[in-house]
Amino acid sequence: MSQWHYNCKSEFLDINSSQLHVYTIHRILGIPSSMALINALTASSNTGACNFNCWKKRRSGLLAPRSNLGLFTISRSRRCQLVASVKNEVPVPAAVSEAEGQTDLVSYTWLNKPSDRDLTVKMKSSSRLFTIGLVASWYSSNIGVLLLNKYLLSNYGFKYPIFLTMCHMTACSLLSYIAIAWMKMVPMQTIRSRVQFLKISALSFVFCISVVFGNISLRYLPVSFNQAIGATTPFFTAVFAYLMTLKREAWLTYVTLIPVVTGVIIASGGEPSFHLFGFIICIAATAARALKSVLQGILLSSEGEKLNSMNLLLYMAPIAVVFLLPATLIMEENVVGITLALARDDVKIIWYLLFNSALAYFVNLTNFLVTKHTSALTLQVLGNAKGAVAVVVSILIFRNPVSVTGMMGYSLTVIGVVLYSEAKKRSK
Incomplete structure (x- = not known):
């Protein structure tokens, strides 16, 4: 999957009849990673409000991404990236890494997502x-x-x-x-x-x-x-x-x-x-x-x-x-x-x-x-x-x-x- 990285920005892009939503998030020191993610996404999103279900889980083997669930990562350099692909209008986040035996799982859904017609008109223009x-x-x-x-x-x-x-x-x-x-x-x-x-x-x-x-x-x-x-x-x-x-x-x-x-x-x-x-x-x-x-x-x-x-x-x-x-x-x-x-x-x-x-x-x-x-x-x-x-x-x-x-x-x-x-x- 191709990736475009934006600092605290978001943008819909047409990739083979799918929309790709990409974020680059920097971990905020002293704030739990899941909260940093929520704050970054909420601050950067210009497509509508987001609902999040976040929790922590002790790492016990690799977890396979589900239909609306992915693995959020924190690297030792205190920088993390979330790449969320939106296919068939269903958000599917996907990113994997290790950080001292812990991972954060993040699930979210879009509210007020732009219609396909609006996106198509904007892209054609x-x-x-x-x-x-x-x-x-x-x-x-x-x-x-x-x-x-x-x-x-x-x-x-x-x-x-x-x-x-x-x-x-x-x-x-x-x-x-x-x-x-x-x-x-x-x-x-x-x-x-x-x-x-x-x-x-x-x-x-x-x-x-x-x-x-x-x-x-x-x-x-x-x-x-x-x-x-x-x-x-x-x-x-x-x-x-x-x-x-x-x-x-x-x-x-x-x-x-x-x-x-x-x-x-x-x-x-x-x-x-x-x-x-x-x-x-x-x-x-x-x-x-x-x-x-x-x-x-x-x-x-x-x-x-x-x-x-x-x-x-x-x-x-x-x-x-x-x-x-x-x-x-x-x-x-x-x-x-x-x-x-x-x-x-x-x-x-x-x-x-x-x-x-x-x-x-x-x-x-x-x-x-x-x-x-x-x-x-x-x-x-x-x-x-x-x-x-x-x-x-x-x-x-x-x-x-x-x-x-x-x-x-x-x-x-x-x-x-x-x-x-x-x-x-x-x-x-």
């Missing part, structure tokens, strides 16, 4: 608010890191996308380890073989290319056009899946990809800030992102090698740093010295880099949590809407010129992505 908070955090971190990347690389003049990506991966390495090893947000999964390590390294390399190219493209293209190109990821995913696995989709699925590609072509023709090199790099970043997705399905397909996204990031991020470090030293020479020189004139650059790097990790964390707490269909809808929100916010902030033709092209691409997702779902 809390769950809904939690999910809304997760989605808001996902949107904020995702759009925030995108806009801050654009500001640093284009408006601020920090023209070092490889170093910026390395900062992101360093933060992801450290924060992933803290979240998994220290905070236990998810169970840690280990790499089981050298072959699995090489597969993860290959994924990390492709991942590096997609992120670096995406950051480079932001130097030359507005965020709105960048997002329009990024929306074509399903097209490249379908192409790579066919080329690498010979997996064929239903004909209707391929038909829905036509508006995806057509929309980008229209948007490109109507983009006032079109830049050929930026366009090619952004296409390459989108293709690399799709390739990484297909490779992940191929390389980590066996049950023994599958890793959840948090553990995969834990191993991919430090490998990415190893790839990016020599690339930074060769292609962005003396970037550390230049950054320190910038910091002497404007210390905000350091805070921008730290905040941006932390946001890059929270993009992955919130994406994992949203995936965990919503359905696949909801995630697809939210993902499509996120791109549209990013476009609107970026236009409002950066005031980049947009044309009606460009917006029509982007809208057509988004419609194609929605139709593609629906066709994929129906074909399964």
Whole structure:
């Protein structure tokens, strides 16, 4: 049975259609343990009055808990805990220990217990608010890191996308380890073989290319056009899946990809800030992102090698740093010295880099949590809407010129992505 410990507090929690009531009680010196229990429970209970039947009994062998009777404990450290589980609306306390040959037996019943309907409504409301908070955090971190990347690389003049990506991966390495090893947000999964390590390294390399190219493209293209190109990821995913696995989709699925590609072509023709090199790099970043997705399905397909996204990031991020470090030293020479020189004139650059790097990790964390707490269909809808929100916010902030033709092209691409997702779902 799972346990949550609260000091002099009580709270109903939904555990597999049961309510779990948990107390942590500290023995009050000079007061019999049973009285200390009654006082603590009475003081902490916020669910109604309690009736108690308490008595002492000399210990003579272990006593088995009954339907409404349990063994209350006092440890030599003068601290005790009572864990009472409430199943099918019947309180069943259960806790066992020794204390100088004596035990206290405690029996109690609830009065004015909240109704199941009230508890269900409260839990559903809390769950809904939690999910809304997760989605808001996902949107904020995702759009925030995108806009801050654009500001640093284009408006601020920090023209070092490889170093910026390395900062992101360093933060992801450290924060992933803290979240998994220290905070236990998810169970840690280990790499089981050298072959699995090489597969993860290959994924990390492709991942590096997609992120670096995406950051480079932001130097030359507005965020709105960048997002329009990024929306074509399903097209490249379908192409790579066919080329690498010979997996064929239903004909209707391929038909829905036509508006995806057509929309980008229209948007490109109507983009006032079109830049050929930026366009090619952004296409390459989108293709690399799709390739990484297909490779992940191929390389980590066996049950023994599958890793959840948090553990995969834990191993991919430090490998990415190893790839990016020599690339930074060769292609962005003396970037550390230049950054320190910038910091002497404007210390905000350091805070921008730290905040941006932390946001890059929270993009992955919130994406994992949203995936965990919503359905696949909801995630697809939210993902499509996120791109549209990013476009609107970026236009409002950066005031980049947009044309009606460009917006029509982007809208057509988004419609194609929605139709593609629906066709994929129906074909399964």
